[in-house]
Amino acid sequence: MEKVNIKINGIPLEVPAGTTILEAAKLAHIDIPTLCFLKEINEIGACRICVVEVKGARSLVASCVYPVSEGMEIRTDSPKVLASRKQTLELILSDHDRKCLSCVRSGNCELQKLCNDLKVEDETVYEGERNHYEPDSSSTHMVRDNNKCILCRRCSAVCDHVQGIGVIGANERGFTTNIACAFDMGLGETSCVSCGQCIAVCPTGALYEKDYTEDVFAAINDPEKYVVVQTAPAVRAALGEAFGLPIGTNVQGKMVAALRRLGFDKVFDTDFAADLTIMEEATEFIDRVQNGGKLPLITSCSPGWIKYCEHYYPDMLDNLSSCKSPQQMFGAITKTYYARKMGLDPKNIVMVSVMPCTAKKFEIKRDDQDAAGVPDVDISITTRELARMIERVGLNFLSLPDEEFDDPLGRSTGAAVIFGASGGVMEAALRTAVETLTNEELPDPVFSEVRGTDGIKKATYNVAGMDVNVAVVSGLSNAKVILDEIQSGNSPYHLVEIMACPGGCVNGGGQPQQPASVRNNTDIRALRAKALYDQDASMKIRKSHENSAVKKLYEEFLEAPGSHKAHEILHTSYVKRAINPY
Amino acid sequence: MGVKQSTVPFAGTNEQYEKLLKVIADHKDEKGALMPIMQKAQEIYGYLPIEVQSIISNELNVPLEKIYGIATFYSQFSLNPKGKYVISICLGTACYVKGAGDILLKLKELLNISDGECTPDGKFSLDSCRCIGACGLAPVMMINDDVYGKITPDDIEGILAKYK
Numbered sequence: 201m202e203k204v205n206i207k208i209n210g211i212p213l214e215v216p217a218g219t220t221i222l223e224a225a226k227l228a229h230i231d232i233p234t235l236c237f238l239k240e241i242n243e244i245g246a247c248r249i250c251v252v253e254v255k256g257a258r259s260l261v262a263s264c265v266y267p268v269s270e271g272m273e274i275r276t277d278s279p280k281v282l283a284s285r286k287q288t289l290e291l292i293l294s295d296h297d298r299k300c301l302s303c304v305r306s307g308n309c310e311l312q313k314l315c316n317d318l319k320v321e322d323e324t325v326y327e328g329e330r331n332h333y334e335p336d337s338s339s340t341h342m343v344r345d346n347n348k349c350i351l352c353r354r355c356s357a358v359c360d361h362v363q364g365i366g367v368i369g370a371n372e373r374g375f376t377t378n379i380a381c382a383f384d385m386g387l388g389e390t391s392c393v394s395c396g397q398c399i400a401v402c403p404t405g406a407l408y409e410k411d412y413t414e415d416v417f418a419a420i421n422d423p424e425k426y427v428v429v430q431t432a433p434a435v436r437a438a439l440g441e442a443f444g445l446p447i448g449t450n451v452q453g454k455m456v457a458a459l460r461r462l463g464f465d466k467v468f469d470t471d472f473a474a475d476l477t478i479m480e481e482a483t484e485f486i487d488r489v490q491n492g493g494k495l496p497l498i499t500s501c502s503p504g505w506i507k508y509c510e511h512y513y514p515d516m517l518d519n520l521s522s523c524k525s526p527q528q529m530f531g532a533i534t535k536t537y538y539a540r541k542m543g544l545d546p547k548n549i550v551m552v553s554v555m556p557c558t559a560k561k562f563e564i565k566r567d568d569q570d571a572a573g574v575p576d577v578d579i580s581i582t583t584r585e586l587a588r589m590i591e592r593v594g595l596n597f598l599s600l601p602d603e604e605f606d607d608p609l610g611r612s613t614g615a616a617v618i619f620g621a622s623g624g625v626m627e628a629a630l631r632t633a634v635e636t637l638t639n640e641e642l643p644d645p646v647f648s649e650v651r652g653t654d655g656i657k658k659a660t661y662n663v664a665g666m667d668v669n670v671a672v673v674s675g676l677s678n679a680k681v682i683l684d685e686i687q688s689g690n691s692p693y694h695l696v697e698i699m700a701c702p703g704g705c706v707n708g709g710g711q712p713q714q715p716a717s718v719r720n721n722t723d724i725r726a727l728r729a730k731a732l733y734d735q736d737a738s739m740k741i742r743k744s745h746e747n748s749a750v751k752k753l754y755e756e757f758l759e760a761p762g763s764h765k766a767h768e769i770l771h772t773s774y775v776k777r778a779i780n781p782y
Numbered sequence: 783m784g785v786k787q788s789t790v791p792f793a794g795t796n797e798q799y800e801k802l803l804k805v806i807a808d809h810k811d812e813k814g815a816l817m818p819i820m821q822k823a824q825e826i827y828g829y830l831p832i833e834v835q836s837i838i839s840n841e842l843n844v845p846l847e848k849i850y851g852i853a854t855f856y857s858q859f860s861l862n863p864k865g866k867y868v869i870s871i872c873l874g875t876a877c878y879v880k881g882a883g884d885i886l887l888k889l890k891e892l893l894n895i896s897d898g899e900c901t902p903d904g905k906f907s908l909d910s911c912r913c914i915g916a917c918g919l920a921p922v923m924m925i926n927d928d929v930y931g932k933i934t935p936d937d938i939e940g941i942l943a944k945y946k
Contacts, residue, residue, distance in 0.1 A: 312793030358847075366847055367847055368850055369845070369851045369857075370851050371850060371851050371854045372854045373855045375853070381843075382847040382849070382850035382851075383787055383835075390847075779839070779840070779846075780839050780840060781832065781836065782836035782837070
């Protein structure tokens with residue numbers, strides 16, 4: 201590779217040609233601050249925070265998009281550079297509502313940190329006309345508050361480029377430029393799929409999930425209510441980040457201890473329902489293969505993906521598994537089987553789910569998700585909301601002991617915990633499908649071809665004499681590629697896993713936010729996924745059909761996977777939706 | 783959130799629709815097709831309401847928001863139709879210092895629409911514009927081809943009455 205010689209802050213350096221100044225500076229141990237820049241997603245050089253001085257250049261240049269050239273001399277720390285960055289921040293603040301004390305992002309706001317780092321002392325230097333916006337709370341899962349928007353366009357870039365949806369973008373121009381939906385429709389009126397990736401990348405408090413923590417506390421404090429909590433696999437792989445632990449720390453034990461101390465009557469695990477999902481979905485798959493049903497079968501765990509399919513591929517709803525998601529299966533079993541077992545009235549059970557996901561807030565309000573005549577799940581909160589609850593009551597999370605989930609709905613296998621990573625559902629399904637069809641024990645339960653953070657993974661496995669072609673997809677623009685292939689009629693696939701969020705649930709829209717400075721330099725998806733794969737590897741039971749509590753559930757209540765009763769309680773239906781209002 | 787849709791009911795004809803579909807088909811596979819299609823669409827309909835932008839979005843598989851973002855960025859595009867009588871009030875320097883701002887306020891008040899909008903009956907549309915080259919008559923207003931100079935807010939009601 202061609203190299204060029206440059207000088208950064210007087211230090212000579214040899215770097216590959218084509219490197220941006222931002223990347224070159226990293227090699228010189230300098231972190232140039234950025235704000236709008238998101239690697240490979242939003243590289244537009246718009247915010248002017250990353251400006252540097254280049255000898256001979258007419259003006260300061262945006263280091264995030266400016267390539268180095270032979271002999272270039274760069275200053276990243278000159279008084280002119282620092283003054284410019286500070287002034288940019290002061291100008292951003294001139295049209296920002298600055299209610300930092302009550303802001304949901306206080307403490308992990310990227311704008312706040314930059315203001316501190318660059319010694320902004322007076323947020324009112326450029327006091328003048330301000331835009332005032334009505335926050336958009338029309339969707340079930342989130343609020344958009346443009347009064348805190350800094351127009352970095354990370355949200356619209358992730359919505360458009362990564363998810364292929366593009367329901368938010370920049371409207372108007374100049375001072376009235378604002379990020380919104382077409383014709384100022386509310387997000388809830390658009391084809392937004394509720395994935396929350398925009399929230400995950402927002403540097404400020406302009407985008408946040410609808411917070412239901414007070415509703416959870418109210419339920420816990422209501423003596424009439426029996427409050428049960430379930431936690432999704434991916435939550436344990438990221439919750440620790442909210443308390444300063446390294447990315448990829450599995451905090452399952454402390455999370456359980458915290459939930460118990462928060463006052464939940466039972467602390468259960470969505471993983472149980474993940475195993476149950478595999479029982480139903482593997483049965484559905486085998487049935488479709490053997491009886492000429494619609495193929496490929498596509499997984500239905502990700503509510504963002506489901507809503508995407510309903511809006512953008514309404515003719516492919518028959519390909520979707522009719523299985524409810526693990527969250528909904530869990531609620532359905534809690535309010536039917538568990539309620540009966542414990543002599544509880546389902547009306548008095550409050551089912552709370554902790555999810556890495558914002559689309560789960562939409563999912564609990566869907567039709568046909570009420571096995572006991574009441575909603576399967578009552579309140580769905582994100583990993584972030586759980587962290588806030590723990591902070592609010594003053595639990596010292598890091599010093600909590602490791603505790604175990606309650607029985608029996610806290611019992612699960614290694615196959616369930618990997619649901620949180622892209623490829624996990626596929627791998628879990630294969631473990632069960634292969635053993636069911638061959639009646640032989642798998643010598644090694646690992647299907648490494650479907651692991652990893654690639655957006656599209658393909659593999660072929662020989663199962664009991666049949667070549668099974670599988671595809672594993674995460675991120676909805678990747679889903680589009682595979683769906684178009686299926687729609688064209690040339691697809692070889694039998695089984696397809698699709699997750700709305702890139703990398704799967706570990707990178708869900710409800711997970712603790714990592715600033716761009718981390719996201720641009722670390723693959724958080726891989727680190728969090730590793731925590732789940734490590735847990736799987738450490739478990740004795742790693743196949744869903746060997747989950748003793750699931751077996752008992754079928755014996756005592758559901759009869760058999762795919763039974764009439766299982767269909768009534770654990771399966772659902774989908775609706776066709778449009779993309780545009782006209 | 784106020785949905786920014788035209789207050790004038792959409793009255794697109796089948797003929798216009800077919801025309802637009804043909805324009806889209808002609809440009810579909812070109813790079814950068816969106817702008818020329820939007821310009822032609824505005825020629826066909828006179829403006830770009832949500833109904834028209836949705837046709838373009840559906841046919842091109844381009845998000846509606848992307849089209850709306852462009853339509854609101856460039857002043858050549860209008861979200862509102864022009865009225866039977868197009869009112870242009872000059873806000874150029876000379877007219878402005880002679881009180882054109884107050885004339886615009888009065889027009890908005892009497893017509894109950896904002897700058898750039900059209901009355902629901904389709905009769906009057908209101909646009910502020912820059913210098914129309916008649917500074918000697920400031921403040922100046924035009925209704926279609928009629929020029930009104932040296933006007934005061936009190937004159938407006940009488941002028942509008944001529945067009946009812």
